Amino acid sequence: MQVHPFILLPSYFILGLLKAHSLLSNRSEGTKTMSMMGRLAAFAKDNRFAAPASALFFGLLALPFMGLARASILALAVLIFRLAAIFGRVPQGLRLPHGLGRAKTFFANLPPAATSSAPLLLVALLAGMAFILDPYTLDVATTACIYALLALGLNIVVGMAGLLVLGFAAFYGVGAYAYAILNTHYGLGFWTCLPIGGGLAALFGLLLGLPTLRLRGDYLAIVTLGFGEITRITLNNWDSLTNGPNGILGVAPPSLFGFSFDHPRHYFLLALALVSISVFVLNRLDKSRIGRAWVAMREDETAAEAMGVPTLRLKLLAFSLAAFWGGVAGVFFAGKQLFVSPESFNFLESVMVLCMVVLGGMGSVPGAVLGAVLLSFLPEVLRGVEEYRLLAFGLAMVLMMRYRPSGIWPEAHRVLESREAPRG
Amino acid sequence: MTGPGAQLLQQVINGLAVGAVYALIALGYTMVYGIIELINFAHGEIYMMGAYAGIIILSALLALGAPLGWALIMAFLASMLLTGLYGVATERLAYRPLRGASRLAPLISALGMSIFFQQYVLLSQGARDKIFPVELSSGGFAAAGVKVSYIQAAILLVATILMAGLTAFVQRTRMGRAMRASAQDPCMASLSGVPVNSVIAMTFFIGSALAAVAGFMIAMYYGKVNYLVGYIAGLKAFVAAVLGGIGNIPGAMVGGLVLGVVESLAAGYIGGEYKDVVAFGILIAVLIARPEGLMGTRLPEKV
Amino acid sequence: MAEALVLKGLTMRFQGLHALEDFDLAVHEGEIVSLIGPNGAGKTTVFNCVTGHYPPTGGEVVFMGRRLNGLPPHRITKLGLVRTFQNIRLFGSMSVLENVMVGRHCRSRAGAFSAMFALPSAALEERAIREKARALLAFVGLQDRERARAMDMPYGGQRRLEIARALAAEPRLLCLDEPAAGMNPSETGGLMELISKVRGLGVTVFLIEHHMRLVMGISDRVAVLDHGVKIAEGPPAQIQHNAKVIEAYLGQEAASAED
Known part of the structure; x- marks a missing residue:
């Protein structure tokens, strides 16, 4: 055998x-x-x-x-x-791969002018790639960008605020269905629906958060999981609105000044723009008073509250912002696939995005993007053994928590680590 | 005669049988939570693996020519043992190293184990339903339009015996006392000489073995299982545990039965597709209105 | 002197256990008042009730003329009543400076939107927060450690950092829960100076402490709790000779000697 x-x-x-x-x-x-x-x-x-x-x-x-x-x-x-x-000796922790470690020191030692312009250069470089790469690769890269948006959103709530949300795909689904329904029923365009889808998802986040955020972290995880399931079941059964398991066909592609998106290159450029803006904005947020309060809350909720941080309000903010990004990713997804069905927003999708956040480094904005890109391209690299992908994901989550809880690209300054050495 | 009263009673009985299974799984969540305050996401998968192990061992025994009665009992016990050891191994490899880490770490690790087990069974056993190897009698006791099948009766009987046994174990034995001590205060228990690590391993063993029983009986009841059943059953059992007050052993039993009955009534009177929505609705309602559960007591969080 | 904090008949019961029974106390502005008593006497419970972490079962907490019962802790902090914790509770993986900056949260206002879009008001405010935090680190003597991770700090440094973080919220009344616990004599001396300096800023201090030299050295008044009941209150010299107080402490020692 x-x-x-x-x-x-x-x-x-x-x-x-x-x-x-x-x-x-x-x-x-x-x-x-x-x-x-x-x-x-x-x-x-x-x-x-x-x-x-x-x-x-x-x-x-x-x-x-x-x-x-x-x-x-x-x-x-x-x-x-x-x-x-x-x-022999068994490694006690996973260190960064040599290349990545060196790359990080390289970037850290650059003069400030170079570091501040580096992200712009990177975006320009990637945009240039759009004219070189073949349509298939561009399509995969676009998917990676969608996951990057999702991971950036989930990172707000899981990474920064420390609230484990397991039903994130629900917000993704809300955004996607918002565009699909508003477009096919009412003829609303992509650009109108982008903020509407995000906003609607944020509203869902708020509605879910209001009653549940007083709960302890692990209860919250389960409630959000249940919420994700309820959303999927509802999408599956509310035939008059969502057309049930058959999904909604014939969603219009985005268009800009009369120019319609019909090539993978267009989608990639749009997705790249969305991700770039998100990274810029979320980086600011992470380093702001709000980001700091989130991390304080994650570290010690009681102490944060005692220091004057309104924890309940900040949790709601984290929840709705994360949901907003999920919704935006959903609108884009619907605009790219031109078709939505409940199965795209199942539990495994939530797990996949969580895995990206964990792998990249919880709380780290560049980490979320890195995790999304790595896990989106992984199946392409591992052709023929794709069925082992989820097995490897599950294992990777266990191993990451054990050996490198701060991820591949840990957040600056604050490192998610054990408070005391692990005991036997 | 099948009047509305008989129909109601029938739904309640069907609900009790499924609820007993939820209760058995819920015990594992509750016991583990009581001691290490971890929601063991992999527990649903442990239950699913218990069902698979039972079917595989039973098929093997029957193929070797064992008489049906003996084969059933042996498969039952063997799947309990094997699944219990899976639980112990999970704790040892995925949770124990993370004690003292941030709160999120063990939860994510548990989620990872859950996905790992699901895929492990999918890859080794295939995606198709696993069929229970023997056709068990579909007969039962019937009176006044209400029917209790032999399998339902067996489920209720076995679940009752196991729950009574567990209660006696926790209340009367040395290990049970050590468990209760560790649940109260692991640090203090360890200082008074309770080997907390062994107690935790034992808790995982018992919880997983009970889940295996649940899996085996559900496989008998429906005649088949699938690698995906752990996910939803695990969630339901968790709802049951929360309903009864997580960490509370009698609570988990009551919670399971209540959930089973409510769900069965909802399926009978509202419609099957929203059955799961009802369960989650209960979860959210309980967590908001009475987070300590039906049978728990509320304690202020220590500052 | 105006009353900063008034506790009237404060009572806290946990499932029949009387942690605090009918406790009255007034702390005047500019004072240092200490709360002492044997372990388990209910001292931290007083703090938890005052700062909103526990809802008291009975009685009233009035701060600067305002009733605090039912307010969440962050609101109480914003009103100017700030605490530290007996078991140090810093944000372990954040830097020393960031810890103090979190303390400025309730005295600043930039929202998520202005932060995300880098509005000038947010940038200005952020700079002000940083400057204020640096000044406070210098005040407690930790100016050289701002980049260290809080959890890597030595014990005495963590205690000082917690005080700096609390001061960042601009308290009018600062509640210190056993700040000298685990300190060596020279650190305790430094802490005494620091507390006097804090009072010099015009901050009223409410102190829980076991360290008698510290308590008797700096307090204006001392209240004594035993089994959740106030058994004495007065100037330090008077408390040192109070028969009930001596009995409460000696009785406890005698009991622990029997163990």
Whole structure:
């Protein structure tokens, strides 16, 4: 039986985690315990048995799901990895890839005039690329821009304000449906609908936020998840307005001064403009009094409130601004696809955007864009193994939290890190 | 005779059977939350994996020629054990290293585990429904137009036994006491010699094993499962846990049953497609009106 | 002297536990008043009720002639009643300077819109916030550490930073919750000077403290809590010789000796 390397890859990751953890964990922990559990834990800690025991453990866990052959190979891989880990060293944290680290120092050492003009140069360069790249690549790049808008929005609420929102796709959907319905029913144009869609989504955010924002963070996550589901189910069933699961066809493309968008290049340029403006604006916001208050709230809500930060109002602001960006991304999406259906706004879409924010670095504006670009181009790079994409995403979220919670491009100054060293 | 009264009663009974399953899953959320204050997003997937494990082991046993009764019991127990160990491994690999990190980190890690497990089952078992290998009797007890199928009766019976067992375990045994101590104050418990790490592992084991029971019985009830069932069932069970007051064991049981019945009535009288909306509506209403749940007590947050 | 803070019959019960019972106290403008008492006597509960973190079960909190009951903490801060925390609560991953800048939040007004579009008013205000924060860091002696992460600061520095952050909100009354906890004698001496300097700014100080040399050294008046009830109030010299106070403290020591 042939074993796909991508089955093994995750196991390597998991084992890395396990090993690093057991290195960190305190060996002198009391073993004078009362139960089987304690004795089992002590047994698992003993290095002589640890490697074969964990190999057997994971092999058995995988057996019913993966079958004997694959499970044996997994167990063997575990054994080899753990034995190797005893003799070799296991990285304790993920460092930046060399190139990126060097690039960051390079940019940090540039004279101020150069750093302030660098983003403009980058945008100009990308805009120039629009005339060189083939339509397919441009299409992917446009999708990356849509995700960048979504990630920038979600980053406001998750990254800066520290509120986990799991139903973000709902706001995306509200924006997309707003344009689709207003356009097909009332003939409103793209540019009119862009602020309307954003505003409507912001209103939804406000309505959801008002009753729920007093809740503790983890409840909020679930409520927003439920809200996302309710939105999708409603879109699916409100036939008279949304045409149900069939979606809405025949949405008009955007046009500017009588010039209609009909080439991927046009869409890319428009998307690039939207992302550039967003990055500029959100960077300002992040460094402002409001951004600072959000981060303070994320760090310690009680203290922030005691320092005069009206936390409830700021949460609402974060919520509605994030929703606004989601809505704008949705309008653009509808204008590009010329078709909307409920399935584009499901839970996995929310998770994907969250993954981008986490990967890029929670709270970091450039990080959100970077995460979106990386994850949008990833499937193109990994042709043929696309079905492992979500598996890898899930794993990446776990690993990022463990080894590099601040992401690839952490926010300046304030680094999201553990308050104390992880204990065993 | 099927009058409106009988129809109502029938909906309530159907609701109780599904609610018992929600309650079993909700226990896992509530126990874990009680001790480490984490919403274990992967718990729904654990339930789904329990159902898969049960079907796979049962099929294997039947293929080896085991008699049906024994095969059922063995598959039942084996899936509990296996799924329980999955829960323990999840805690150990994805949550324990993050203790003391920011509040968001474990939640995101849990979400990552949930997606990982869902994809793990999809990739190893395929997207098609997994069919329960034996056709169980569709008969049951019937009276006055109301029918209780054998499977429904079995679900209610098993759930009752397990809940009673869990209550006795938590109230009477040393480990149960250690659990309650750790839920009250993990730091203090650890100072008084309670091995908190083992207690947490045990909590994950029990919670996951109960979810496996729920999965196995739902597989019997509907005759099939799918890799996607964990997501929605997990959400429902979470609603049940919140309804009863998260962290509160009897609350989770009551919450599950109440949710099952309400949902069944909503499906019967409003329409099936909005069943899920009703569940989330309940969640939001409870969180706003009485965040401590039906059976919880409100405590001021420590400043 | 005008009364800055008046507590009338303040009562707090947690599910039958009487944390605070019928507590009366008046703090006059420009005074330093200390609240002392054995552990668990309800001192922090007083602060939590005053600053809006707990809704008191009974009684009244009046600040500068205004009733505070029911107001959320940020409103109370904006009125000029600012606190620090017993267990230091800084914004750990923000820089020292940013921590103080957050304290300016309620004294500034730029909204999201003006920040996003870089309106000149927002830029001006931001510069003013930064200057004020720098000045306060210099005031507490942390001017060299502004770029450090708050959580990397030494303990004494964190205590001072918390005071600077509170001062940034321009308090008229500053509530300090055990600012000397965990400090060595020389740090405590420095803190005493700092508190006197704060009073010199015209800020009234309401202090919870265990450190008797500090309390007796700088307080104008001292109130003593035991089991949620005020057992004495008066000038430091008088409190030091109060029989009830001595009993409350010795009784506690005797009880802890039995343990």
